Amino acid sequence: MPTFKIHHITSYEYDRAVKESVNEIRIYPYLCNEQEILNHELIITSNPDIHTFTDYWGNKTGVFNIPGAHTSLVIESKLVVRTIPPNDRHLNFNIGFEELAAEVEKDLNLLELTHAEPIRNQAAIDDIVKQIHQPWKSVAATVQDCCQFIFQHFSYIAGITDIETTVDDIIDHRSGVCQDFAHVMLQVMRTLRIPSRYVSGYICPNKNGLRGEGATHAWVESFIPGFGWAGIDPTNNIWVTNTHVKLAVGRNFTDCSPVKGSFKGPAIQELFVYVSVGYEDGHHFEDRNLVKKPESQDLWLLRQAAEEAAAQQ
Missing domain, CATH: 2.60.40.2250 (Immunoglobulin-like)
Structure with a gap:
């Protein structure tokens, strides 16, 4: 610990x-x-x-x-x-979208977090969805594949974006920092109707190669049926570990x-x-x-x- x-x-x-x-x-x-x-x-x-x-x-x-x-x-x-290290709960990579839809229908808070923002270039988001989503995939696997896609196809470049940068801007130049990657992932997840929220905090990796050390950090939490909120970090292509310290959650950066x-x-x-x-x-x-x-x-x-x-x- x-x-x-x-x-x-x-x-x-x-x-x-x-x-x-x-x-x-x-x-x-x-x-x-x-x-x-x-x-x-x-x-x-x-x-x-x-x-x-x-x-x-x-x-x-x-x-x-x-x-x-x-x-x-x-x-x-x-x-x-x-x-604190994760408890004995483990992500279930067998539960699919039908089970997720059933849980979302019973919870207005989850339903609210499935609504994608209206953006100019939704077609680019839809294209990402086509590349990562297969009907037979579980919710957890889809979340993981989205994280990996952003990590592989978006460049981590500090200083070219700010808090006013939109998802459309990030899509246009395919680069940014942690909050930008989080916002793109939220748009993809919500397009797939997976409840997801923005998380602000810090990452404390102690020289283990993770990006974002020292500064405030941002990542995503997606709702996984049978588990609950699971943190995932598209900046580093990892599920959240005990090197992440959480400050706030919300729809996007503005809430946090x-x-x-x-x-x-x-x-x-x-x-x-x-x-x-x-x-x-x-x-x-x-x-x-x-x-x-x-x-x-x-x-x-x-x-x-x-x-x-x-x-x-």
Whole structure:
């Protein structure tokens, strides 16, 4: 049962003072049998009161407000978590789609997660479906084949996509990172009417060759009859193991975003994210990046829009 020390910092920096910052966070570890929370500490600029609740998908969610003027906002999470090996349940590779349909009919939550998003290039998704789906295949085998297809036919390239990248965009250039692969797999799974959900968290592989170490990670959970929710990682072409630490689940990234919010004031913001993972053997891995920085050619337009919005308040 490995133990990980995960340090996650989200830092917003503003080029002038802002006020009335309201934020929603989903950086609490997900409560499930596969992980044990040994310690979790949150440190936030100005030490605001945090109202917590459980959202529609079962995620612990925090909301806080910083009313005073400020030029930065730092949200720091220090987590110590022990992941639990899978129990005696085993994926059943014999249960097919008829059994799945019967279970979905009885559960509105599962039914909701079978609806594919309307996209421009659904034909490309349908083509993937034709290549991986055979009537005689089990649900679990189909999920596994979809994961393998994405791993083999999409290139892992950091920096060419962001949180606003659509499934159509990813299909067009056949590349991206973990959240992109998760969104494509969700579209395929839901086209096949397999209930599937997006998962946010971390991957802690400790130099074993898996992609995505150190940064926040994303994967998919599909509902397998006779088993329940099974995690699968198309970025690495594996079923989820005890190197994955789960934060939140939902329909897509928007439901699981670690931090989102708004502020008042004509300011331009920059977002920095730092994640480090400490292992029991003393090894340490960290990832620091500027998530979103306005291009100089867009800066004037952003400034103008911000000032116009401030003038209307």
